[in-house]
Amino acid sequence: MTQYIKIPVTVLGATGVVGQRFVRRLANHPLFIIQHLAASERSSGKRYREACAWRLDGDSYGGLADHVLVPGDPHHAMSPIVFSALDSGPASELEPLFAQAGALVFSNASAFRMTREVPLLVPEVNPDHLRLIELQRRHHGWKGAILCNPNCTATVLVMALAPLHQAFGVEKVFMTSMQAVSGAGYPGVSSLDILGNVVPFIRNEEEKVEEEIPKMLGRFAPDGVELAAVAVSALCHRVPVIDGHTEAVSVKLKGDPTPEQVREVLRAWKPEPQALALPSAPPVPIRLHEAEDRPQVRRDVEMDGGMSVHVGRIRACPLLGIKFTLLGHNTERGAAGGSILNAELAHAKGLL
């Protein structure tokens, strides 16, 4: 039966923290099957298990321990779908080559997120932005396309803002993050810097959140996205947590709804990935917590394979009207899982 013919995919940057999560998530994926694992020149030619240490639990190397790594260019690593866990530098060079060669490139890198013709896609939030790839193809003459998922902190935030923006309109957002060390990759944050500490700085993070939110919440137009008129202030911190970003959020909503109205909107939200039952979509996009001290990152973030976000402590804010605690998984929903969900959406929309 046709549903058993899976679509071959490539993972670029397969040895890193996010690359490994791509591999683990794709190991038994119902639609996709890994064709190529690509890595830097230094690693290509090696077996996957030789090129890196597997840092996740679950089946080591996603069952591909002996898979031989190839260089990350279309000549060696072409597939209809390419998942990119590259850093921004290599991404800006390599991703266009794959798009030109005809691949749909689902990128976790920041290189093209703010590029006019590139969708900054979260399937629950702005599935219609997918159509930007028409503009992109016209513009570049490509057969493929680049589709970005946003910065991890921005992804988690926009999941909570989207239903509020649809229901009320979001005008202002304060967001103070307490971010996990896995967001910096491996080896990433030195233990000497973070044990028993809070580091009040993550390079470019505040800027990314402040600029990506208006694009994601913006209205699709054939020649690009009209940015939403949402003013965002982000204050980003690193804390001694392995996975999961906690965000303290205050919002000014039009009409100044009550906490109870906000809670009801979040609870009732049923966006497209859940309606389409995409394989990686969590049962509900937002888990609401009633306990006064939840969500808590260590206790809650792994629920739903890290694909839902968590909201709790919805209460009145003396300044903006509503404040709440938000939590999401930075390397699942905010990286590998989000990217794969984007590909599932593209598949469901007949783009493959």
Next chain:
Amino acid sequence: MTQYIKIPVTVLGATGVVGQRFVRRLANHPLFIIQHLAASERSSGKRYREACAWRLDGDSYGGLADHVLVPGDPHHAMSPIVFSALDSGPASELEPLFAQAGALVFSNASAFRMTREVPLLVPEVNPDHLRLIELQRRHHGWKGAILCNPNCTATVLVMALAPLHQAFGVEKVFMTSMQAVSGAGYPGVSSLDILGNVVPFIRNEEEKVEEEIPKMLGRFAPDGVELAAVAVSALCHRVPVIDGHTEAVSVKLKGDPTPEQVREVLRAWKPEPQALALPSAPPVPIRLHEAEDRPQVRRDVEMDGGMSVHVGRIRACPLLGIKFTLLGHNTERGAAGGSILNAELAHAKGLL
């Protein structure tokens, strides 16, 4: 010579986390000498070293290991100065008894902080609020008085707000805290709750910060303090840090000064305790950091014996105008050290 005649003091709640810091700070104090260590009924009659485990570094038990604990009432523990490290419940009962008996009670408890006739005192911020004790004595017919230091998180915050309020006027404040576990006392926060975690809730903490700031920044009037017209929104979190509260702060200042102007005001601030050279006053009240990733709690908070606060990353805020990172020591400046500095101010003002 007269300067060697020290004023006898009592420490109420001497066995706890804050009580021990009182004892350590008073061990070689130039003005004060411990006369009584008081503790709960269960502990009174025991030697200090028998009644609790010393949890600080430095000379164990402040040299008073064999001091016999007395019950915490004026009959057994009266001194001209009483430092109270009691919890709110016992504080509300016992502190008035000492004030009535003629003691100046410097209290770290929340019981009377918002009481009209009680000064909520930070010597750098509102030394003139000391005069509220006249109202208090008139009102109650006491010879003594109760003087409170604020909540630890509010203390740190008001240290940064005060010079800005004097120079520009503070209108709105967003403050997201990442607080140390020592703020909850001992045993306090269970390790099962905080290792690798962020807890987005500290009971009553947000309320305390939101109500104490306007009182501290308010204008003294003979019949009480006129609250400052400052709207504060506090979002409080516990993080796996031993000592020191990190606060992410955004402020709306009148006239919308630039980050450079704000930095200059903080740098130039020379409030009264520094002018008077009070023994526990730090050389400068605010340490400004230039490195883009400082202040950091583990690396900076112990400077100046924990009595200065730290400000860094002063930058533009898209919403309120100015944002910065703030750091202070919760059990020194925010508790024992702050209380002792209050007593030193009272002494310098001739109230003893």
Next chain:
Amino acid sequence: MTQYIKIPVTVLGATGVVGQRFVRRLANHPLFIIQHLAASERSSGKRYREACAWRLDGDSYGGLADHVLVPGDPHHAMSPIVFSALDSGPASELEPLFAQAGALVFSNASAFRMTREVPLLVPEVNPDHLRLIELQRRHHGWKGAILCNPNCTATVLVMALAPLHQAFGVEKVFMTSMQAVSGAGYPGVSSLDILGNVVPFIRNEEEKVEEEIPKMLGRFAPDGVELAAVAVSALCHRVPVIDGHTEAVSVKLKGDPTPEQVREVLRAWKPEPQALALPSAPPVPIRLHEAEDRPQVRRDVEMDGGMSVHVGRIRACPLLGIKFTLLGHNTERGAAGGSILNAELAHAKGLL
């Protein structure tokens, strides 16, 4: 069909750290079904969700959030099987009452572990010790019996020692533990004591390990167990880890086998629970690690639901001959899971 008729069980001490693990493990157990959740007087009469905060991930309260707690005595809480997560004090009082009333009491408490007629049972290690309950019943005239699982640290250790004892004979054991905080229950270890720290003392822990190992490795005899002639030295430490005890082990084995021979014995071990395919038995009792820096508690301990133990770095010891790293889950294999596995063994042996 008969396999659907499950045996009703009681959980004593259902609100604590281990009690919650019992409830989670029993939620969908193929043989057992929870009839009674018992707790202290203070909690009985309350619903489960009212009496404690659920601290585990997975379905909150094991689906029994509204189950009403009963007092922990046979009058209110009798079932054919009783799992006890009580502290030693209440255990010594209540467990005999249930045994007398006819229940098989599977106890996690230390109260009766070293009692002559009580089996100290680990199904992979000494399933024949089950027969001690005949002595117990004769001795006390009980219809039921008490069956203990060992101290968590001793459980993990004996899992690695048992196959070596069978193959070679264990003569001497050095064991230095680095233990998780969950072993102390909730609230248990204060965060002020363990963040960034190592505590070189756990009350009675070294004694328990040193005395329980010889009983577990001993030979069954109708009138009790002949202690094995194994000398054990235990040095126990608390480290800032949530779940999982790491143990650095050196052993003197008869005949001085090589590391490779030891590895082969551990790899080939197929004890009774695996042969019987008991529901809670892990696929293999010992997971062998080849990487030079494994096992690691955070990365490995949750494998197999925490029911296997992990061995790595098997190498020559200049003093005793063989040393290795050992890891196991203290609240699963070392507590709730171990106890339930004991009950499954008793069931398989027809004792129910």
Next chain:
Amino acid sequence: MTQYIKIPVTVLGATGVVGQRFVRRLANHPLFIIQHLAASERSSGKRYREACAWRLDGDSYGGLADHVLVPGDPHHAMSPIVFSALDSGPASELEPLFAQAGALVFSNASAFRMTREVPLLVPEVNPDHLRLIELQRRHHGWKGAILCNPNCTATVLVMALAPLHQAFGVEKVFMTSMQAVSGAGYPGVSSLDILGNVVPFIRNEEEKVEEEIPKMLGRFAPDGVELAAVAVSALCHRVPVIDGHTEAVSVKLKGDPTPEQVREVLRAWKPEPQALALPSAPPVPIRLHEAEDRPQVRRDVEMDGGMSVHVGRIRACPLLGIKFTLLGHNTERGAAGGSILNAELAHAKGLL
């Protein structure tokens, strides 16, 4: 007066974790004054503050923020005394050049520790091993010499073993370490590897401890050191602690003294650095702890500037006779402080 003429010194590897500790310790040293700070080619020519981030508390860059770094060779960086914080590779190349040029090189590197003619020096333990430099000079025709301090873990261990070896004779030693991350330098241990974890492997560490102890406890002879007949088994672990190695030690002593006799020997130990009152020598070399749960690394390791070691829980060991908890500062006593103390000893012995 002559005591004000200080001896110029060079610090090789001044930008690293240990290099910074050298600089801080030498900032106000009574005998030595920093003449050259040397670093890798990449850093030479830069100011100290440009070449690295200062990671210690206290005066930033030891007051030498604007000192210009020089290349680490005798042509650019010669002084009568050279402190080396180099890694083993560069050390093996550069240290002999300085010795040949006439400097006394006090090295923290492992390169020459086991070389026959190089003293492996701890002033409290084997001050007479200093005389090995005569052999070294004869052998190489050098005017200078290389003097090593041992591996940090071995340093801490030998401090406790030395008085026992003198009093009784040490025959066997079991040592399980729980080591701080600072031992791996900066960035060193990734936070992803150590948060909430124990890593049971530190490359070459066990071997170093096992071979260095017999050399340090050995008897000086003109043609080298006769190794002591002490068998050591080391089991080394990394734990989430910033500074300070905890060691669980068991020892077989000749004559099998009681714990009380051992305690008395440790308490009464007055070795040469204390008799000579060397500037960096702690008041007592071993701090004995009576509390059943001490020493604890976070609470005790900074005492005496990290130059004393701590012993507690001296008790009977079922296997070797005596066991105890040992604690010492890996980057002070075990690195920079130890090296400087060696230089002070050499100075006191008239070698400069």
